[in-house]
Amino acid sequence: MTSGELREWRQRNGWSQGQLARALAVIPLSVSRWERGERQISSFLHLALAYLESKGDELKPRMRTKRRKEV
Numbered sequence: 001m002t003s004g005e006l007r008e009w010r011q012r013n014g015w016s017q018g019q020l021a022r023a024l025a026v027i028p029l030s031v032s033r034w035e036r037g038e039r040q041i042s043s044f045l046h047l048a049l050a051y052l053e054s055k056g057d058e059l060k061p062r063m064r065t066k067r068r069k070e071v
Contacts, residue, residue, distance in 0.1 A: 001046050003037040009049055010035075023052055 010020055010031075017035070021028040024045075033039040 001041050001049075003035050003041065006031075006041060006045070006049075007035045009053075013053060015052075020052075024048060 010017070015023075017031040018028045021031045024031075030039065034041045034045075
């Protein structure tokens, strides 16, 4: 899998880099580096993505929102 293919998969399936990182148990910086071609993508990643795709939104982590501090 190439960095461009990873980015296309993520965008096509509606995952943010952070959501994908949480689902794969890596830090978001790893996903960013994979997509920019700065780090080699593991050969098993296509299997993990196929599994996530088959489960749809069931495994997609919710987006975190920042809470406002009340004064």
